[in-house]
Amino acid sequence: xxxxxxxxxILFPWTGALLVSITGDSRPRLQHFLAVxxxxxxxxxxxxxxxxxxxxxxxIVPAWVATDPYFSIPLGGxxxxxxxxxxxxxxxxxxxxxxxxxxxxxxxxxxxxGEKQLGRYYAYILLxxxxxxGLVLTTNMLFLFFFWExxxxxxxxxxxxxxxxxxxxxxxxxxxxVTQLGGVGLLLGALLAYTVLGTYEIGVFIEKAPLAIxxxxxxxxxxxxxxxxxxxxxxxxxxxxxxxxxxxxxxxxALIHAATMVNAGVYLLARFFPAFEGVPGWKEAVIxxxxxxxxxxxxxxxxxxxxxRVLAYSTVSQLGYMVYGIGAGGIFASxxxxxxxxxxxxxxxxxAGAVIHSIATRDMREMGGLGKKMPFTQIAFIIGALALAGIxxxxxxxxxxLVLESGLVDGPRTAYYLMLFGAGLTAVYTFRMxxxxxxxxxxxxxxxxxxxxxxxxxxxxxxxGACATWLFTGRFGALLAGTLPLHSIxxxxxxxxxxxxxxxxxxxxxxAVVALGLLIGWQRERLTGLVSLLRIPAGWARDSFGFEWIxxxxxxxxxxxxxxxxxxxxxxxxxxxxxxxxxxxxLLILMALGS
Amino acid sequence: xxxxxxxxxxxxxCLLAGVGLYGLLASRNLIKLIVAMQILTKAAVxxxxxxxxxxxxxxxxxxxxxxxxxxxxxxxxxxxxxxVQVRKRFGSLDAANLASLRR
Amino acid sequence: MLFGLVVAGIILCAVLAITANRLLASAIWxxxxxxLSAILxxxxxxREVAVIELSIGVGLVTVLFVFAISIAGDEAMNAKPLxxxxxxxxxxxxxxxxxxxxxxxxxxxxxxxxxxTSTDILWEVxxxxxIVQVSLIFAGVLSVLGLLSEKILPARAAEKGxxx
Numbered sequence: 001x002x003x004x005x006x007x008x009x010i011l012f013p014w015t016g017a018l019l020v021s022i023t024g025d026s027r028p029r030l031q032h033f034l035a036v037x038x039x040x041x042x043x044x045x046x047x048x049x050x051x052x053x054x055x056x057x058x059x060i061v062p063a064w065v066a067t068d069p070y071f072s073i074p075l076g077g078x079x080x081x082x083x084x085x086x087x088x089x090x091x092x093x094x095x096x097x098x099x100x101x102x103x104x105x106x107x108x109x110x111x112x113x114g115e116k117q118l119g120r121y122y123a124y125i126l127l128x129x130x131x132x133x134g135l136v137l138t139t140n141m142l143f144l145f146f147f148w149e150x151x152x153x154x155x156x157x158x159x160x161x162x163x164x165x166x167x168x169x170x171x172x173x174x175x176x177x178v179t180q181l182g183g184v185g186l187l188l189g190a191l192l193a194y195t196v197l198g199t200y201e202i203g204v205f206i207e208k209a210p211l212a213i214x215x216x217x218x219x220x221x222x223x224x225x226x227x228x229x230x231x232x233x234x235x236x237x238x239x240x241x242x243x244x245x246x247x248x249x250x251x252x253x254a255l256i257h258a259a260t261m262v263n264a265g266v267y268l269l270a271r272f273f274p275a276f277e278g279v280p281g282w283k284e285a286v287i288x289x290x291x292x293x294x295x296x297x298x299x300x301x302x303x304x305x306x307x308x309r310v311l312a313y314s315t316v317s318q319l320g321y322m323v324y325g326i327g328a329g330g331i332f333a334s335x336x337x338x339x340x341x342x343x344x345x346x347x348x349x350x351x352a353g354a355v356i357h358s359i360a361t362r363d364m365r366e367m368g369g370l371g372k373k374m375p376f377t378q379i380a381f382i383i384g385a386l387a388l389a390g391i392x393x394x395x396x397x398x399x400x401x402l403v404l405e406s407g408l409v410d411g412p413r414t415a416y417y418l419m420l421f422g423a424g425l426t427a428v429y430t431f432r433m434x435x436x437x438x439x440x441x442x443x444x445x446x447x448x449x450x451x452x453x454x455x456x457x458x459x460x461x462x463x464x465g466a467c468a469t470w471l472f473t474g475r476f477g478a479l480l481a482g483t484l485p486l487h488s489i490x491x492x493x494x495x496x497x498x499x500x501x502x503x504x505x506x507x508x509x510x511x512a513v514v515a516l517g518l519l520i521g522w523q524r525e526r527l528t529g530l531v532s533l534l535r536i537p538a539g540w541a542r543d544s545f546g547f548e549w550i551x552x553x554x555x556x557x558x559x560x561x562x563x564x565x566x567x568x569x570x571x572x573x574x575x576x577x578x579x580x581x582x583x584x585x586x587l588l589i590l591m592a593l594g595s
Numbered sequence: 596x597x598x599x600x601x602x603x604x605x606x607x608x609c610l611l612a613g614v615g616l617y618g619l620l621a622s623r624n625l626i627k628l629i630v631a632m633q634i635l636t637k638a639a640v641x642x643x644x645x646x647x648x649x650x651x652x653x654x655x656x657x658x659x660x661x662x663x664x665x666x667x668x669x670x671x672x673x674x675x676x677x678x679v680q681v682r683k684r685f686g687s688l689d690a691a692n693l694a695s696l697r698r
Numbered sequence: 699m700l701f702g703l704v705v706a707g708i709i710l711c712a713v714l715a716i717t718a719n720r721l722l723a724s725a726i727w728x729x730x731x732x733x734l735s736a737i738l739x740x741x742x743x744x745r746e747v748a749v750i751e752l753s754i755g756v757g758l759v760t761v762l763f764v765f766a767i768s769i770a771g772d773e774a775m776n777a778k779p780l781x782x783x784x785x786x787x788x789x790x791x792x793x794x795x796x797x798x799x800x801x802x803x804x805x806x807x808x809x810x811x812x813x814x815t816s817t818d819i820l821w822e823v824x825x826x827x828x829i830v831q832v833s834l835i836f837a838g839v840l841s842v843l844g845l846l847s848e849k850i851l852p853a854r855a856a857e858k859g860x861x862x
Contacts, residue, residue: 570694571693571694572690572691572694572780573628573690573691573693573694574619574620574621574623574690574691574779574780574781575780575781577616577619577620577781578620578781578785578786578789581616581620581789581790581793582789584793585789585792585793585796588793588796588797588800589796591800592796592799592800600701600741602802603701603702603705604701604705604738604742605798605801605802606705606798606802607705607706607708607709608801609794609797609798609801609802610709610794610798611708611709611712612793612794612797613790613791613793613794613797614709614712614713614716615712615716616790616793617716617786617787617790618715618716620779620781620786620789620790621716621779621781621783621786622716622779623779623780624721626721626724626763626766626767626770627716627721627724629763630715630716630724630725630728630763631716633728633731633759634712634715634716634728634731637708637712637731637732637735637755640735640747640751641735641738641739642801644738644739644742644744644747645742647742647744648742648743648744653742653743653744656744657744657746657747660739660744660747661746661747661750662827662831664747664750664751664754664755665754665831665834665835666831666834668754668758668759668838669834669835669837669838670838671759671762671763672762672838672839672842673838673841673842673845675762675763675765675766676766676841676842676845676846677845678766678770679766679769679770679845679846680845680846682769682770682771687773688770688771688773691780
């Protein structure tokens with residue numbers, strides 16, 4: 001049954017995408033209906049897949065846990081098999097993608113009402129959901145790359161959805177180029193693995209790579225994957241594409257640029273951790289990337305004035321926490337944080353979407369006092385914000401403490417203190433954001449109204465999730481440990497976790513830092529001395545510390561070379577054949593040399 | 596030295612493929628292009644049959660060759676129909692006139 | 699000896715088909731290539747293919763060519779090739795040399811093994827291919843009909859042009 005469910009989880013949204021685009025934009029109601037239906041069914045399939053692993057939750061090690069794929073469809077020799085695995089890491093990420101995807105689509109019913117070209121919008125979201133579930137469930141590295149690129153394509157199309165807005169188009173192309181650049185690293189690693197091991201199977205790779213692949217090759221693969229992950233998850237030094245991606249419609253930002261696609265990089269690192277663990281310098285590099293990203297992005301979130309950009313910076317920063325957790329060996333901690341973050345960040349984005357939809361601006365300086373007009377949205381948003389800041393008992397507290405704890409135990413001490421400082425910064429910018437949007441006096445004429453019914457359902461469910469997902473931490477750990485024997489995962493049940501966290505001094509230290517951060521956020525108007533002291537770094541932060549320039553240069557260089565190459569496309573048949581012949585001659589020479 | 600007929604045929608296949616490719620490369624007339632394609636596929640069919648004869652599995656190679664011939668004929672028919680339509684629309688069979696990628 | 703003559707004849711016909719100025723001559727030389735290849739197939743032991751090549755390659759395809767040329771007109775085209783002749787020659791020659799160098803030594807006659815007849819292979823082992831072939835033929839016939847029909851197509855094109 002499970003193979004069918006896996007295939008359906010991937011193919012159902014794709015069928016939906018096809019149907020929505022066939023329906024045509026003249027029947028928007030049918031399009032809304034189809035999109036919600038297909039995404040909801042796919043979400044249900046993903047949950048069935050999750051429930052299928054129930055025995056593992058109880059600690060029973062299933063018979064199918066091995067390095068073999070769960071099932072595979074043979075596809076000839078060239079590409080390996082289309083193989084899938086329903087293990088802990090894949091199943092729960094598939095559930096996140098499909099369930100949050102269906103909630104985002106439900107939210108879109110209100111958010112996108114009356115918009116033109118709904119077909120394009122829904123078709124690409126559905127295509128994305130299918131590709132994301134495929135990405136996390138497949139065990140063939142080539143197909144991992146294939147799904148990876150589909151998600152990048154969907155991200156590009158949806159960022160540039162308002163394609164008459166030059167900012168949206170530029171943001172989309174930038175995101176596409178940067179993530180594709182990272183994808184090259186993934187492809188390089190996959191091809192390298194194939195040339196040495198003769199298979200694309202991830203399981204075989206993880207098991208045999210440290211011994212079978214020579215050290216130099218393995219480190220190329222390891223750092224190639226790190227580049228791929230950093231580009232996809234908007235980590236240092238690629239972090240600037242994500243804020244520019246905020247030109248996308250808000251449900252898209254919530255789904256792709258907060259809850260799912262940006263996690264693909266973290267997933268990649270977690271999945272391949274056992275293979276690359278021993279590569280000298282790799283773990284340190286991962287930790288460094290995580291710490292630098294988390295702090296830089298938190299600083300930028302402090303000074304941003306666009307509501308969605310603040311959330312984007314905070315996403316980058318939280319992804320930095322996950323990457324840091326992986327670098328410190330805390331796969332379990334980072335995955336728990338990934339789960340919490342997907343839920344509360346999707347909640348925050350959708351809440352922001354409700355606000356933006358209601359008053360038609362994203363500039364926080366024009367907001368203020370919205371709490372009275374939008375009480376429901378305010379409550380949901382504050383729940384998400386508290387989770388982001390790491391206030392118990394919301395899920396963000398548990399997972400952030402877990403990450404910090406694994407960093408304290410296994411990582412370098414300096415990195416731990418820096419991340420602790422980052423937690424304080426998170427509290428500051430979270431407080432600033434909530435205060436600027438919902439409290440104080442209205443700063444401009446607004447005709448705010450509260451969220452619609454579909455929006456309320458999505459927000460309510462996500463708020464519930466932000467309060468409750470930590471209860472499943474123990475089960476989740478059992479699932480990961482039971483199905484990923486090579487990752488040597490240590491996990492704790494909820495009770496032991498609570499006991500351990502609340503008896504450790506580090507937790508109170510972290511909470512004190514968070515409280516201090518909230519205090520600073522509250523009193524930020526009065527701390528003029530501190531503010532003026534920070535004016536110069538704040539200016540740097542507004543300029544993205546110069547990385548914006550680097551990313552823009554990369555994007556410009558790629559587009560320039562594309563323009564240059566387009567001169568070779570004359571459209572003349574004879575020249576095309578000459579090109580084909582030249583390629584053939586080169587291939588034959590290579591073959592002759594090789595034999 | 597007596598040349599093995601199969602070696603002779605193989606060398607002929609290579610030459611025939613070269614002739615077909617040169618035709619594709621050099622001619623601008625659409626129908627001439629299809630003639631060149633026919634020669635190229637003829638070389639492919641010959642290669643298949645020669646390989647079958649060499650490996651002693653002539654029947655397998657025959658069944659493959661039949662597929663190639665059928666597909667090739669359909670391609671020729673569609674290509675010729677396209678050529679006729681192009682002649683009607685553009686008044687010329689010159690492939691160079693069709694390049695509309697850059698205006 | 700006979701093999702050498704037939705192979706040389708095939709290549710000669712092919713060269714003439716490519717170099718002929720008039721399309722009709724080109725088509726006739728192509729028929730010559732087909733006929734000689736059919737003889738070669740027969741000599742190599744591929745009898746079914748020889749018959750099919752003779753009927754389809756020499757018969758049907760030639761008829762198609764003559765038909766198309768009679769509609770499209772047999773204009774002599776002496777236009778200069780877009781790709782410089784020398785470049786084309788060099789590319790093709792290097793390809794032929796490389797192909798020959800790699801392919802010729804690989805061909806060694808093996809002892810014939812017992813195997814299924816070609817019809818059995820066609821129907822049983824490669825049944826799926828056969829279905830695809832049949833659908834391909836249908837698709838080909840349909841597209842030829844669509845392309846050659848004169849009245850419907852311009853109207854459709856106009857409609858498309860209006861929509862976009």
